[in-house]
Amino acid sequence: MVLVLALAATSLFLARTGEAHEPWTYGYGSRAASMGGAVAADVNDFSANYYNPAGIVDDEGIRIGVGYFWAENNLRIDGQDSGVKSSHGVTFGIAASGKIFGFPIGLGIAAHIPDEGLSRLTALRQEIPRWELYDNRSSVIYLAANIAIRPWDFLEIGGGLSFLAATRGRFEITGAADLLQPYDSQLRHEVDVDLTSVRYPQAGVLVHLSKAASMGLVYRGQTNLDLQLDGKIDATINAIGIEVPLSYELQARTVQAFLPQQLVVGASWKPHPSLHVNADVTWVNWAAYENPTAKTIAKLEAEVPAEFPIELPGELRQTELEELFFSDRIVPRIGVEWYLPGFEGKGGVPILRVPVRAGFVYEKSPVPPQTGSTNLVDGDRYTGSIGVGVEIPVARVSLDLHGAISRLPERVTLKQSAANLVGDYRSEGEMLNIGATLKGLFK
């Protein structure tokens, strides 16, 4: 318990980075992923750190989980593979609860780390087609820490923080460059990059209405990465004996990895001790989505002699960012878990417990028809999932497997202007997500 407290405290007070992109898109932990993520009112393992922090204190002991998932994206435009990268990585976390002076309290940490790299962020021009929700959002580390309490037996409350790293950078080059004898150039380079953290809150409530019914309420805050780059080149270029003083300044700002605030209402019903039927509804505030296009201000000044055969570009125009007009969306999720009978030993004590699970999610696209200059490709997403687990009560370990298939039906984009350089297109695709999670319980 002391170890867990120390771990939680460490992760709370050190600068962490984290964001819920992969957990949000593909699920966090095999049990939840196989139930369509409909676990806001029925979660007490390590995945409670993401789905409902109140669930951390819902069970006694230290619950550890480690898992791996692989999501393959087959997203296409005009029938051709868009090359959207697969997502895969390691999931792990701890949910621990006990009593301090007789008061039930729980602590948890959770992380997802992509195994191909810890973070991938790309700023594109707004005209460039991209699968907006599944491409450049898909590789950011997730790390969160939570604390939960149970003031009454029927009520559990939890909350915590997740963090993202923001980058502010500056580079400066000064000196003299000799085009004919580049090794004689004398340039001084300065690079100064700050990594600062942004954080967002998450909180949850779990209400046990009866032994057979419970409700959950979860809030996740909005956040995004604010990337900033300032550059300056101040140099004298020596070309064919002519010295050309040159000054170039660049400022670039972009908002990346936007995560909208969300409110989840969940219900869980256990008509039989071996059967869980869950339903969640999530409000996702996509209307607040900000245009991720880089806002760039560039200024070039040079005293070019008239005989010099080059022409400087005029004043570089700043990109006029389009309003994106994303819509909020309501995401329904349903999940079922059923423990198969027939694995009892003598006296009815189970030797094994074998839950089978299924789920379904419908996510309406928040992206409006891309009839103008932007090309944020998306589509409604229908996800069906299944899973199976093996629990060994004696050893207090379990293994969960999950598989999920998402279908994004064809969406046709017709441009308003015939002069649009991207033109009309149709988009569609499938996503496959498989994974496994090993869990252990220490009382």
Next chain:
Amino acid sequence: MRRAAWLLSLSACATLADGTPGLENPPGAQAGPFRALKTGELGQGRVAPNAISGSDAQAFMRDPSIVDSDGDSATLGVEGYFAASIEEAEVDAPAIRIVRTTALDGRSFDRSVEIVLEIQHAWEGDHLGAPSVVVGDGGERLLFYEADRGIGLARASGATAAFESGAEPVFSRADVEWASAELKSPGIVRLFDDSFRLYFETESDGVPVIGVARSDDGETFGDPQIVLAATHDDDDVDGAYVGAPQAVTAVSGQGRQIVYVYYTAQNSAGKQSIAMAARFLEEEGEALGRSGSSMYSPAGSVQPREPSVIRFDDFSFLFTTQRTAKNTPDPVVIVAVSPGDLELPAPEPQ
């Protein structure tokens, strides 16, 4: 554990350099922007991006009009028609003839050229140029050209047949009541319903404009109207001048028929480039929507003008006349391709 958390927090901030941004196989209209061809992409011993240079026929060939030889966009054989001066002429001498040459790969033109039209009629005065060719019924070539008193039409029964021009212009300033200057630089296109549109350059109340006239037979044009005008907006690529239109048809990825009009544009700072406007043919009227950005805008004040675009299945070529260099008025015809990241099939012949 503290060290592990610290390492985690550091490493989480890393970003990956993982290749070209954006999608693989991105959708595109093949309508621009165009990038000039590079070394190795042009055959016939030519220096890219110059598809035609001053040494060709020694007559300053310019103002291209490129036509698909067989009308099949899967094959690359083309005919190129150019305005030309007499041999060894001064660089500022007016064009007085139309010449033709061919290319097997869509861009590497044969160095032997054939004169297909010269001044024959009084209305043509002492100048004849800016050809625009379209293929009519049965492979007939309809060659529209500018001359002193309007736009003329010459016909040839096939790709190798001789052209015969009309005794009068087919369209002139007298046919356009709002025109305040002679009609120049015709750009002819045959639409999917076999009707014709003749785009042309003129002025209206002293403002440079591009007009269009309609025809069902390719010979009798009427209903002229203005479709583009210099905007007088400092931010626009065509704020000061529009002219030299050339049109081409296309079908969008979802089957909508489009006519693209490429034209010479100049902004208020004097920067000249090739711009584009277009319309869906399913829409009523002739109004064009501007792209708003340059489709080809080389550095160096080489003043590109008189574009001609030909579309193939997977890419489009833009041919345009421009100066050899900033302070060198000798014209060359360069070739550029869209999409710009395309790997072109090998030139033929090398």
